Amino acid sequence: MKSNTSRRNILQGFIVTAVVVGFDPVNRSWITSANAAQSFVNLPHLDGVIYTDDATRANAADDFGHLVYRLPKAVLKPGSIQDIVRIIQFARQNNLKIAARGQGHSCYGQALLEAGLVIDMSPLNKIHHLSADRVVVEAGVVWSQLLQATLKQQLTPPVLTDYIELSIGGTLSLGGIGGASHRYGVQVDNVLELQIVTGKGKLETCSPYQNCDLFEAVLAGLGQCGIIVRATIRLIKAFTNVRVFLLDYDNLDTFTHDQRLLIADERFNYVEGQVVSDTKGGWRYMLEAASFYTPPNQPDNTSLLASLSYTPGTEQIEDKSYFDFLNRLAESVAYLKSINIWSNPHPWINLFVPSTAVKQYVGKIVSTLTLADTGNGPILLYPVKTDRFKLPLFRTPNEPVVFLFAILRTAPLDDATVRKMLDENRKFFEKNRDLGGTRYPVDAIKFSDSDWKQQFGPVWGRLVSAKRRYDPDNLLTPGQGIF
Numbered sequence: 034m035k036s037n038t039s040r041r042n043i044l045q046g047f048i049v050t051a052v053v054v055g056f057d058p059v060n061r062s063w064i065t066s067a068n069a070a071q072s073f074v075n076l077p078h079l080d081g082v083i084y085t086d087d088a089t090r091a092n093a094a095d096d097f098g099h100l101v102y103r104l105p106k107a108v109l110k111p112g113s114i115q116d117i118v119r120i121i122q123f124a125r126q127n128n129l130k131i132a133a134r135g136q137g138h139s140c141y142g143q144a145l146l147e148a149g150l151v152i153d154m155s156p157l158n159k160i161h162h163l164s165a166d167r168v169v170v171e172a173g174v175v176w177s178q179l180l181q182a183t184l185k186q187q188l189t190p191p192v193l194t195d196y197i198e199l200s201i202g203g204t205l206s207l208g209g210i211g212g213a214s215h216r217y218g219v220q221v222d223n224v225l226e227l228q229i230v231t232g233k234g235k236l237e238t239c240s241p242y243q244n245c246d247l248f249e250a251v252l253a254g255l256g257q258c259g260i261i262v263r264a265t266i267r268l269i270k271a272f273t274n275v276r277v278f279l280l281d282y283d284n285l286d287t288f289t290h291d292q293r294l295l296i297a298d299e300r301f302n303y304v305e306g307q308v309v310s311d312t313k314g315g316w317r318y319m320l321e322a323a324s325f326y327t328p329p330n331q332p333d334n335t336s337l338l339a340s341l342s343y344t345p346g347t348e349q350i351e352d353k354s355y356f357d358f359l360n361r362l363a364e365s366v367a368y369l370k371s372i373n374i375w376s377n378p379h380p381w382i383n384l385f386v387p388s389t390a391v392k393q394y395v396g397k398i399v400s401t402l403t404l405a406d407t408g409n410g411p412i413l414l415y416p417v418k419t420d421r422f423k424l425p426l427f428r429t430p431n432e433p434v435v436f437l438f439a440i441l442r443t444a445p446l447d448d449a450t451v452r453k454m455l456d457e458n459r460k461f462f463e464k465n466r467d468l469g470g471t472r473y474p475v476d477a478i479k480f481s482d483s484d485w486k487q488q489f490g491p492v493w494g495r496l497v498s499a500k501r502r503y504d505p506d507n508l509l510t511p512g513q514g515i516f
C-alpha cells in the first residue's frame with residue numbers, strides 16, 4: 034500500500050525516479066528500490082514521499098537570497114504530521130540532519146542543509162477549524178491562503194507581513210513583523226497554541242498555559258527546538274476597506290518624529306515607512322499609514338493628518354479593499370519575475386535600531402548610500418513598540434520604541450558586488466550592535482558563535498538549555514548556524 038502511494042505520487046509529478054525504501058548508515062546514502070541489494074535500515078511507513086532526484090534536491094538547495102547553495106541528500110514531502118514524527122525518529126537513529134522548508138524565502142541558507150534531509154512543509158496546507166476568535170492551521174499554509182479563508186468570515190490575523198506568500202511555520206520561527214505590529218506585536222505574539230514535533234521526534238502541544246517552555250523556545254526560535262506542524266492563531270474582526278496615505282518628508286528627524294507620534298496615539302491601524310530615492314540622486318522619506326474601515330463609515334482625513342509635518346501637497350491618498358492592500362506586493366513581484374530580477378541574489382540586511390540611535394545611525398548610512406548599493410530594492414524604516422512583544426527569543430533593543438531598518442538589496446549577477454554588499458552588511462550590523470541594536474535574522478549577515486550569544490543576550494542560556502532538552506542530538510535547522 035505504502036509503495037503504491039509513493040509510486041503513484043512520483044509518476045503524477047512526472048519525476049522518473051525509484052522509490053526510497055531505506056537508508057544505509059554506513060555509506061550515509063538513501064537506498065531506493067533500484068539499488069536495494071545492499072544492506073540498509075528500512076524506512077518507516079510514510080504517508081508522503083521521500084525524493085532523491087536531482088531536480089527536487091536542487092530546488093531545496095537554494096533560497097530567495099541565492100547567496101548560498103547547500104544540496105540535501107533527500108527531500109520529504111510529508112503526507113501527514115505523523116510523517117514528521119516518524120522521519121525525525123528515523124533521523125535520530127541514523128544521525129541525519131533535518132531542516133524544515135516553508136517557502137524558502139529567507140536569504141542566507143536558513144532553511145538549507147548540506148547532505149541531510151529537507152522537509153518541504155508545503156503539503157501540510159490544511160486550514161482546520163475557523164471560529165470567531167481563532168483558526169487552527171497547518172504550518173505549510175501561506176498567509177495569503179489563510180487570509181482569504183478568514184476574510185470569508187469577516188475575520189483577519191491581527192498582523193501580516195508585507196509579502197503574504199510566506200509560510201506560517203517560516204514566519205513563526207522568526208517573528209513576523211508588519212505595519213500593524215505597533216498595535217499587536219509580531220505574528221508570534223498572536224499565537225494561542227502550537228503543535229510541535231521536537232528534535233526527539235515527539236509530537237507535543239504547547240501554549241502559554243501548557244508546556245510554556247517549549248512554546249517560548251519555538252516561537253521566534255529559528256527552528257532550533259522543534260518543527261511547527263500546527264498553529265492556533267488569534268483572529269480579530271476585519272474591516273473591508275483601507276485608506277492608504279503616502280506622505281513625503283525630506284528630513285529624517287521630522288519623518289521619524291511623526292512616525293513615533295503615530296504609533297503612540299495609534300490613530301492609524303497600520304504604520305510603516307521607507308527611505309526612497311529622490312530625483313537628484315539623494316534620498317527622501319515616505320511615511321505609509323493606513324486606516325481600516327467598513328462603509329458607510331469613512332476615515333476622517335483631516336483628523337488623521339492633523340499635526341503631521343510632511344511636505345505640504347505631497348500626500349497621496351488611495352482607497353483599496355482590505356485584501357488588495359495586504360496583497361499589494363503581488364503586482365510588483367509579478368513584474369520583477371517577468372523581467373527576471375526576482376531570481377537575482379538578495380543580500381538583505383534587516384536590523385532593529387534603538388529609537389535613540391536612529392537619527393545618528395540611519396542618517397549616516399543614508400548619507401553614503403547610493404541606488405547601486407541597494408540595486409533599487411526598497412529600504413524600510415518604521416518604528417514599533419517593544420511592550421507589544423511577549424516572546425523572549427524575538428530579540429529587539431532594550432528601548433520602548435525600536436525601528437526596523439531593512440535594506441532589501443537586489444544584487445547584479447556579479448560575485449564581486451555581492452561580496453561587497455555582504456561585507457557592508459556586516460559593517461552596518463556591527464555599528465548597530467555597538468549602539469545596542471539587534472538583527473532580525475531573515476537576512477544575509479555572516480554570524481559567529483559569539484554574535485549569536487550577543488544577539489540572544491540574557492536569553493542565550495535559555496535557548497541552549499531548550500536545545501539540549503528538545504533537540505539533544507542537534508538534528509534541527511543547521512542552516513541558521515547557531516549550534
Ligand SMILES: Cc1cc2nc3c(=O)[nH]c(=O)nc-3n(C[C@H](O)[C@H](O)[C@H](O)COP(=O)(O)OP(=O)(O)OC[C@H]3O[C@@H](n4cnc5c(N)ncnc54)[C@H](O)[C@@H]3O)c2cc1C
Nearest residue numbers: 135136137138139143194195196200202203209210256261
Ligand atoms: C519579499 C519578502 C518580503 C518579506 N516581508 C517580510 C515582512 O514584512 N515581515 C517579516 O517579518 N518578514 C518578511 N520577510 C522575511 C520572511 O518572514 C522570512 O524570510 C521567512 O522565513 C519566510 O518564510 P518562509 O516560509 O519562506 O520560511 P523559510 O525561508 O522556508 O524558513 C525560514 C526558517 O524557518 C525554518 N522553518 C520553516 N518552516 C518551519 C516550521 N514549520 N517549523 C520550524 N521551523 C521552520 C526554516 O528551517 C528556516 O530556518 C519577507 C521575505 C521576502 C522574501
